[in-house]
Amino acid sequence: MKTLALFNLKGGVGKTVSAVNLAALASASGLKTLLWDLDPQGSAAWYLGVDTDEIGGMKRLARGKTTIGELIRQTGVSRLDLVAGGLSSLHLEAAQADHASLLARLTEPLSEEYHLLIYDCPAGLQAINEAVLGQADAVAMPMIPTSLSVHTYEVFLRYLSKRRLSGLKLYPFLTQVDRRRRLHRDLVEALPAQIQTLLEATVPYASVVEQMGPRRLPLPLFAPKTTAGQAYAALWSELADALSHRRPG
Ligand SMILES: Nc1ncnc2c1ncn2[C@@H]1O[C@H](COP(=O)(O)OP(=O)(O)O)[C@@H](O)[C@H]1O
Numbered sequence: 001m002k003t004l005a006l007f008n009l010k011g012g013v014g015k016t017v018s019a020v021n022l023a024a025l026a027s028a029s030g031l032k033t034l035l036w037d038l039d040p041q042g043s044a045a046w047y048l049g050v051d052t053d054e055i056g057g058m059k060r061l062a063r064g065k066t067t068i069g070e071l072i073r074q075t076g077v078s079r080l081d082l083v084a085g086g087l088s089s090l091h092l093e094a095a096q097a098d099h100a101s102l103l104a105r106l107t108e109p110l111s112e113e114y115h116l117l118i119y120d121c122p123a124g125l126q127a128i129n130e131a132v133l134g135q136a137d138a139v140a141m142p143m144i145p146t147s148l149s150v151h152t153y154e155v156f157l158r159y160l161s162k163r164r165l166s167g168l169k170l171y172p173f174l175t176q177v178d179r180r181r182r183l184h185r186d187l188v189e190a191l192p193a194q195i196q197t198l199l200e201a202t203v204p205y206a207s208v209v210e211q212m213g214p215r216r217l218p219l220p221l222f223a224p225k226t227t228a229g230q231a232y233a234a235l236w237s238e239l240a241d242a243l244s245h246r247r248p249g
């Protein structure tokens with residue numbers, strides 16, 4: 001089983017919509033996929049039409065009183081399952097284990113069942129995100145093309161080197177790109193030279209992405225041929241290559 005995390009220090013950049021769309025594309029490609037919605041807001045679950053009230057159970061999971069299998073729900077998308085719930089530091093303390101080994105223990109049984117585990121991370125650097133970053137085979141980082149995003153990326157790189165995580169396979173990609181805006185166009189041009197592992201696919205700012213909300217469906221299921229739909233397909237193809245180590249980096 002491979003693990004892919006959608007991460008950024010910032011909120012509102014497109015981690016959740018990307019996690020949901022990539023999970024739908026992965027499962028459509030034949031991979032049995034589990035999406036773990038780690039954000040207590042439960043947005044990924046919501047986009048997939050799964051009611052999170054019905055799931056919960058993270059406290060019992062952390063304490064070993066239930067198994068992750070009990071908390072997994074099917075989604076309307078074939079081969080795509082979901083587990084929802086953040087693991088706060090309180091849960092982690094209750095487990096009386098360090099975060100990395102707790103996450104390793106919780107996810108260990110999944111490898112029999114799934115080819116791919118995708119984490120939709122909350123923003124910031126809480127303990128659970130640190131554990132995810134330590135475990136993930138690849139980390140995809142949506143970035144809006146602004147100078148502040150570039151700064152945040154650099155702050156994150158410094159954090160990685162402090163935590164001896166510089167070997168992390170980090171793949172930033174541009175999203176919410178509005179080509180009518182000069183700054184966006186400039187950064188789309190300049191960033192590939194600055195960020196070596198920047199993925200080529202760029203996701204445009206598009207109202208069809210927002211329609212995932214009212215439709216409660218991943219974009220590839222209702223608008224695969226739109227520019228945004230094709231951008232997500234290109235993004236998945238690059239990440240699938242990165243996960244199978246067919247690419248350098
Ligand atoms: N490419 C895009 N075009 C238009 N709106 C987008 C795009 N990507 C994300 N959004 C919108 O931005 C908001 C934040 O996206 P979300 O995936 O929840 O971010 P995060 O998980 O990083 O907080 C959502 O309302 C979503 O619909």
Ligand SMILES: [Mg+2]
Nearest residue numbers: 015016039043
């Ligand atoms: Mg989110």
